[in-house]
Every structure is written in C-alpha cells, then in structure tokens.
Amino acid sequence: MIGRALMASLLALHLVAVPAAAAPEDCKPKKGTLKLPASEPWAQKRLDIKNAWRLTRGSGVTVAVVDSGADYHPQVQISKIIDETHTGYRDCVGHGTAVSGIIGARHMSGVPFHGVAPDAGIVMVKQSNKTEGDINKLVSAIDDAVAAKADVINVSVRASDHSALRAAVQRAIDKDIVVVAAAGNVTGPDDEDVPAYPAAYEGVLAVGAATPDGRRADSSNAATPVGVLGPGTDITAPWPGRGYMRGLEGTSFAAPYVAGTAALVRARFPGLNQEQVRRRIIATADGTAGAGTGTGMVNPVLAVTAVLPYEGANAPVVAEPPPVALPAEAIAKVPPRDETAVGVSMAVGAGVLIAIMVAAGLALLVPLGRRRGWRAGRAT
Known part of the structure; x- marks a missing residue:
C-alpha cells in the first residue's frame, strides 16, 4: 500500500530509452530535502546492511519494482522502465523513487543513505500515476515484471482479492520469482480486519512495518499473514527533485528492505529456488514480537550467512568472509642486530x-x- 508519507529524492537515474509520453499536468510530488543528517538512518544501522556486503551486494540479480515510476537521482540507477500508464517515466507521487532507492541506491561517499542491494539491477514497472491505481494495470505490471525476467518483484501496493491478480502472482511464483508485498496500512476501522493483496496470497512474502525497537508499527495491518517485518517508521529515502524525503511511514517502505534482502540472498545462493529464499528470510529474522509481526525484523546478515539444518544436503555452502587485511603498523619490524x-x-x-x-x-x-x-x- 502506498504509505501516508512519501519521500523526496535527490538524484540521477540512468534510464534506458522509453517511449515518449507527456506527464500529467498535475505531476507535482511533495518537495523533499537536499540535506541529510550526518548519521546513518536508523534502519540501515539496525539491519547492519554494510556487514552483509562483505559477502554480497546483490550483483547479477534483477529486482522489478511495481510502483509509480522513478525520477532521476544520482544514487538510483534504473536499468529499465516499463510504463503501463503511458504517461512517461516521471514519478508524480514519489513512492516509486523511494522504494527503488531503499532497494538499490548506490553507496556514495559523504552521503549517509544507501540501499540494501546496491549492485542489483532495478526494473521499474509503472502501474499508476497517482496514489490509487487500476487493478488491471497492476496485473499487467506484474506480468511485465515476469517478462523482464525479474528474480524478485516488490509490490508496495494494497489491493482487494481478485482472480486476475491471484493468477498473475501465481505466474510469477511459477517462474521462480520471489514476490515481496506490503502487508498494508490501517487507515481506519474499516480496514483493520481486512487483509491486503497480493500480500495475503499463498507463496508471497508479506511484510509488516516495524518501529526502531522492533515492535509492529500501529499502522501496520495485522490481518495480513505477515512473514517478516521491515523498518517502516521514520524512514529516509530518495525522492523526486534529486533529494530525499524523511519521516516516511508505512508497510510500503518496509517491503523494499525485505526485497533488497531477497536480492542479497539470491546473489549469495543462486541455487536456491524462490520458496527456499523466502523460507531462509523468514527463518533468520530476529524473532516474533506479537500479532502481525511474523518471525520478526528481517536480518540481512543472518539471511546470507546462516546454516539452516532443515536445508539438508541441498544447503548452500557458507564460506567464511575473507579476512580483513592487517594495517602495516600492526606488525613491528625486526630491530637491527646490536x-x-x-x-x-x-x-x-x-x-x-x-x-x-x-x-x-x-x-x-x-x-x-x-x-x-x-x-x-x-x-x-
């Protein structure tokens, strides 16, 4: 589901050629900021993402983002844009730019923000030009992601159950694609007990939103069968206008942290199928914290390092990370003979x-x- 707060981004996406199309006249996403605090956002520190990079940064994996488009941003490189709306690549909401950045924003010296899997390829499938969308375009967008040979699909959208949507998700799963979807946000009493789709479908990794202390955010929908939590409050992410948006909240922004982790796992263990990747992420989370939390906060480091007994003979070999070289001054020179x-x-x-x-x-x-x-x- 598209969250209540969206992000303002700063940067330059490198796009492939797309058909010429004019953006709507009301394409005016909220303004972000060009300045960020010197310290890393809490979500990055909580997940210890850079430690996982010692083993993989997601190279060779393609993540399709079914969302609202993506604007230029220096940290976010989009390898391809597929536009189901025929309104051009521009992100008039900010949502797609933010989600793409959380998954794959490059690390830049002096910039505290970075994505989870910076070496993964990002394919943007634009299915809506507003905060609300059309179910038929959502279905077509998922099919486009399958056709683009994605390894992971992120759907930060909340919809109702629909046979065409269910079939599209199943086609993706049958193609060995890890489907990650937002569990949805509770905006009022009418949707407290209503699960979100496609997150609630069998075989989809549903993601709830967590606070810095690891508990479920009040806005995160507990009616959806959540697999794991991702950071989902006070989130910082890239935003249209070559800036960033701070203070974002919602399962929309929790899901890409898990999609990025799925990219790391697929790059680290290319022999695992989509179900094994999903089970590995669920098994290595930090531990349940009550209803609507699944197995707890996603843990990228454990997801790429843990040895899981139930994987048996098919378990991937987990090598020790390469040793860190000692500094030159760590070993004293032998003194001359006196x-x-x-x-x-x-x-x-x-x-x-x-x-x-x-x-x-x-x-x-x-x-x-x-x-x-x-x-x-x-x-x-």
Missing part, C-alpha cells in the same frame, strides 16, 4: 664460564692440598 650488546654478552658469558672452571678446579685441588699438608708432590 653488535655491541652481542660482544658484551659473549664476554660476560666467557667470564662466567672461566669463573665456573676455576671454582671447579679449586674445589678439586684444595682438599688434595690439605691432605698433603700443602707439601709439594715428589718428582718422578
């Missing part, structure tokens, strides 16, 4: 040896001299 000290030591050693020999001789001769009364021996 010839003076060596000479003194040898002289002292020789003196001690001579003294021992003299003492031994005296110990032998003195008793003998006493027995002879200190008389000289007879000549022979």
Whole structure:
C-alpha cells in the first residue's frame, strides 16, 4: 500500500530509452530535502546492511519494482522502465523513487543513505500515476515484471482479492520469482480486519512495518499473514527533485528492505529456488514480537550467512568472509642486530664460564692440598 508519507529524492537515474509520453499536468510530488543528517538512518544501522556486503551486494540479480515510476537521482540507477500508464517515466507521487532507492541506491561517499542491494539491477514497472491505481494495470505490471525476467518483484501496493491478480502472482511464483508485498496500512476501522493483496496470497512474502525497537508499527495491518517485518517508521529515502524525503511511514517502505534482502540472498545462493529464499528470510529474522509481526525484523546478515539444518544436503555452502587485511603498523619490524650488546654478552658469558672452571678446579685441588699438608708432590 502506498504509505501516508512519501519521500523526496535527490538524484540521477540512468534510464534506458522509453517511449515518449507527456506527464500529467498535475505531476507535482511533495518537495523533499537536499540535506541529510550526518548519521546513518536508523534502519540501515539496525539491519547492519554494510556487514552483509562483505559477502554480497546483490550483483547479477534483477529486482522489478511495481510502483509509480522513478525520477532521476544520482544514487538510483534504473536499468529499465516499463510504463503501463503511458504517461512517461516521471514519478508524480514519489513512492516509486523511494522504494527503488531503499532497494538499490548506490553507496556514495559523504552521503549517509544507501540501499540494501546496491549492485542489483532495478526494473521499474509503472502501474499508476497517482496514489490509487487500476487493478488491471497492476496485473499487467506484474506480468511485465515476469517478462523482464525479474528474480524478485516488490509490490508496495494494497489491493482487494481478485482472480486476475491471484493468477498473475501465481505466474510469477511459477517462474521462480520471489514476490515481496506490503502487508498494508490501517487507515481506519474499516480496514483493520481486512487483509491486503497480493500480500495475503499463498507463496508471497508479506511484510509488516516495524518501529526502531522492533515492535509492529500501529499502522501496520495485522490481518495480513505477515512473514517478516521491515523498518517502516521514520524512514529516509530518495525522492523526486534529486533529494530525499524523511519521516516516511508505512508497510510500503518496509517491503523494499525485505526485497533488497531477497536480492542479497539470491546473489549469495543462486541455487536456491524462490520458496527456499523466502523460507531462509523468514527463518533468520530476529524473532516474533506479537500479532502481525511474523518471525520478526528481517536480518540481512543472518539471511546470507546462516546454516539452516532443515536445508539438508541441498544447503548452500557458507564460506567464511575473507579476512580483513592487517594495517602495516600492526606488525613491528625486526630491530637491527646490536653488535655491541652481542660482544658484551659473549664476554660476560666467557667470564662466567672461566669463573665456573676455576671454582671447579679449586674445589678439586684444595682438599688434595690439605691432605698433603700443602707439601709439594715428589718428582718422578
């Protein structure tokens, strides 16, 4: 579901050619900011994403984002845009730019924000130009993602159950694609007990929103069968206008943290099928925290390192990360040979040896001299 707060982004997407189309006249996403605090956003620190990068950054994996388009942003490189709306690539909501950035924004020196899987390829499938969309375009967008040979599909959209939507999701799963979807936000009493689709379909990894302390956010829909939680409050992400939006909230922004983790797992263990990837992410989460939390907060580091007993003979080999090189100053150089000290030591050693020999001789001769009364021996 498209969250209540959306993000303002700053950057340059590198796009493939798309058919010329004019954006709607009311294409005016909220303005973001060009300035970010010096410290990393809490979600990045909580998930310890950079530690997972020691093993994989998602290279070779394609993530399709079914959303509202994507604007240019220096950190977010979109490899392809498919436009079901025929209104051009522009993101008039900000939602698609934000979700894409959470999944795959590149790490840039001096910029505290980065995505989960910065080396993954991002395909944007634009299914709506507004906060609301059409079920038929959503279905077509999922089919487009399948045709684009995505390995992971992120659907941060909430819809009602529909046979065509269910069939499209099943086609994606049958093609061995990991489908990650937002569990939906509770906006009033009318939707508290109503599950969100496609998140509620069998085989979909449904994602709820978590607060920094790991509990379910009040706005996160507990009626949807949640698999895991992702950070979903006070979120920072790229935004149209080459900036960022801060303070975003909702399962829409929690889902891409899990989709990015799925990209890391698929890159790390290419032999796992979509069900094994989904089960691995669920099994390595931080632990349930009550209704609507699944198995708890997603844990990218454990997802790419854990050895799971139930995977048996098909378990991937988990190698130790390469050792970190020691700094040059960590090992002291051997000091040069001190010839003076060596000479003194040898002289002292020789003196001690001579003294021992003299003492031994005296110990032998003195008793003998006493027995002879200190008389000289007879000549022979």
